[in-house]
Amino acid sequence: MTDPSTAATVTPHAFRPESDAPLPAPVAWDGDAVTYLDQRALPFEVRLESARTVDEIVEAIATLAVRGAPCIGIFGAYGVALLRRSIPDDAAFAAAAARVRAARPTAVNLGWAVDRVLGAEDMLAEAQAIHREQEAIDEAIAQHGLELIPRNARIITHCNTGPIATGAGGTALGIVLAAHRAGKNPHVYVDETRPLLQGARLTEWELRLAGVDAVLQIDAAAAVVMAREKVDLVLVGADRIARNGDTANKIGTYALAVLASHHGIPLYVAAPRSSFDFALESGGGIPIEERDPREVTSFGGARIAEESAQVFNPAFDVTPRHLITAFVTEFGVVRPPYHESISALEKAREVLRLSR
Ligand code: MRU
Numbered sequence: 001m002t003d004p005s006t007a008a009t010v011t012p013h014a015f016r017p018e019s020d021a022p023l024p025a026p027v028a029w030d031g032d033a034v035t036y037l038d039q040r041a042l043p044f045e046v047r048l049e050s051a052r053t054v055d056e057i058v059e060a061i062a063t064l065a066v067r068g069a070p071c072i073g074i075f076g077a078y079g080v081a082l083l084r085r086s087i088p089d090d091a092a093f094a095a096a097a098a099r100v101r102a103a104r105p106t107a108v109n110l111g112w113a114v115d116r117v118l119g120a121e122d123m124l125a126e127a128q129a130i131h132r133e134q135e136a137i138d139e140a141i142a143q144h145g146l147e148l149i150p151r152n153a154r155i156i157t158h159c160n161t162g163p164i165a166t167g168a169g170g171t172a173l174g175i176v177l178a179a180h181r182a183g184k185n186p187h188v189y190v191d192e193t194r195p196l197l198q199g200a201r202l203t204e205w206e207l208r209l210a211g212v213d214a215v216l217q218i219d220a221a222a223a224v225v226m227a228r229e230k231v232d233l234v235l236v237g238a239d240r241i242a243r244n245g246d247t248a249n250k251i252g253t254y255a256l257a258v259l260a261s262h263h264g265i266p267l268y269v270a271a272p273r274s275s276f277d278f279a280l281e282s283g284g285g286i287p288i289e290e291r292d293p294r295e296v297t298s299f300g301g302a303r304i305a306e307e308s309a310q311v312f313n314p315a316f317d318v319t320p321r322h323l324i325t326a327f328v329t330e331f332g333v334v335r336p337p338y339h340e341s342i343s344a345l346e347k348a349r350e351v352l353r354l355s356r
Helices: 054-062 071-085 090-101 108-118 123-146 174-179 198-209 219-228 253-262 337-353
Strands: 027-029 034-037 048-049 154-157 186-190 211-216 235-237 241-242 247-250 267-270 316-319 324-329 332-334
Touching: 027 071, 027 123, 034 071, 034 108, 034 324, 034 337, 048 054, 071 090, 071 123, 071 174, 090 108, 108 123, 108 219, 108 253, 123 174, 154 219, 174 235, 186 219, 198 211, 198 337, 211 219, 211 324, 219 253, 219 267, 219 324, 235 241, 235 253, 253 267, 253 316, 332 337
Parallel strands: 154 186, 154 235, 186 211, 235 267, 267 324
Antiparallel strands: 027 034, 034 048, 241 247, 247 316, 324 332
16 A cells, blocks of 8 residues: 555645635545545534544535535545445445445546546545546547637636535636636626535636636526526536437526526536446436425525425436537537447547557
8 A cells, every 4th residue: 555644635726716725635535534525514614623423524525515526535545445445344344435435426536536536546646636537638628629619708617616615626617717718808607506506615716716707696587697697508417428419407407508598598518428327328317316394495594484494405406418519528528419429439448448
C-alpha cells in the first residue's frame, strides 16, 4: 500500500473564488480519513469534515454532504481504501464496502468506482488514480463541449454539475466555466432544483465565484424563459445513462427536456464514460432513489405541509433518448443513433487503456 504521508491530495483548479482565497477540495485523502466539503452547509458556510468509519462514509453520501455522481464515486473509492486499512477481517470489510456501494442507488459512478478499488492490488493508489483521472476527464469534456457553446450563449442548467459535483473541474458546468474563461460570455439560467436546491445553493454560488453571469429561477420558470429569452441550449449532467441513451439525472430534467423539445432548443448531457451503464439496455432498468418525504413537506427547515401528507419524492427521473440532442464525454460529442455511438464509446475505453 502507498504510504499515506506521500499520498497527494488533489485540489481542483476550477474551484477558486475570484478573491483567490483558497477553498478546500470537495474530497481529499487525509492519511487516516477522507475529508470533504460539507455541501449541505453551502453557500453560507465552507465547512470541512472528515469521515473515518463506514457509518460516517455512508452518512456523508446518503445525506448529500458529498454529492454529484463522479464526486460520490471518488469519495466512495477513498472510503473503501480507508476501510480496508481499518477492517482487517475480510468478511467484515466486504460487508462495509457493500454498504458504501449501496449508499445511493442511482449514480452508477459509485458502484463503478468501488468495484474498481475492490479489484485493485493497491486500493489507495486506485482511488487516487480515479480522482486524478477525473481532472483530465472533466478538462476533456470542457474542451469538447466548447464547440457547442455559441458566443453570448443563453444556457439553462439544472441541479449542480460543477467542480464540487465531480471533485475536479465539473461536467456540464465545467463546460460553462470553460466558455467563460474562453471569453464566450455565457449567460446561465439556473434552475433552483427542488427539493434540495442544488441549483440555488451550489450552482449559483459556483458561477458567482467564477464571475459568470447567472440568474436563479424556480424550476417552473424554465418554460417562460424558453418562450421569451432566446435560450440557445439546455446543458445538464447525468447519474446513469443506459446503452440506448436513456438518461437518469436530477428530478426535473425530464420536464426540462420535454420543454426544450417543444421550443426546439437542443438539450445536451455532459457526463464521463463512467456514468454510462453498458450493462443496461434502456432507462427502465435504472434504479431510482426515493428520498425522505420530509424533503418535500418542509422548505428551509420550515414545515410547509402536514407531515402525514402522502408524498412522492424521487430524487431522479429518466429522460428518454429521443429528447437528448447529444452527450458530451471525454471522448468527444456522442450523437444519435445512440445504439451505435454508445457502443463505440464502450470500445473507446479499451483503446484508452491500451495507450496508457
Ligand atoms: O442528488 P445529487 O445532488 O447527487 O444529484 C446530482 C445530479 O443529478 C447531477 O446532475 C449529476 O450527478 C451529475 S454531477 C456532475
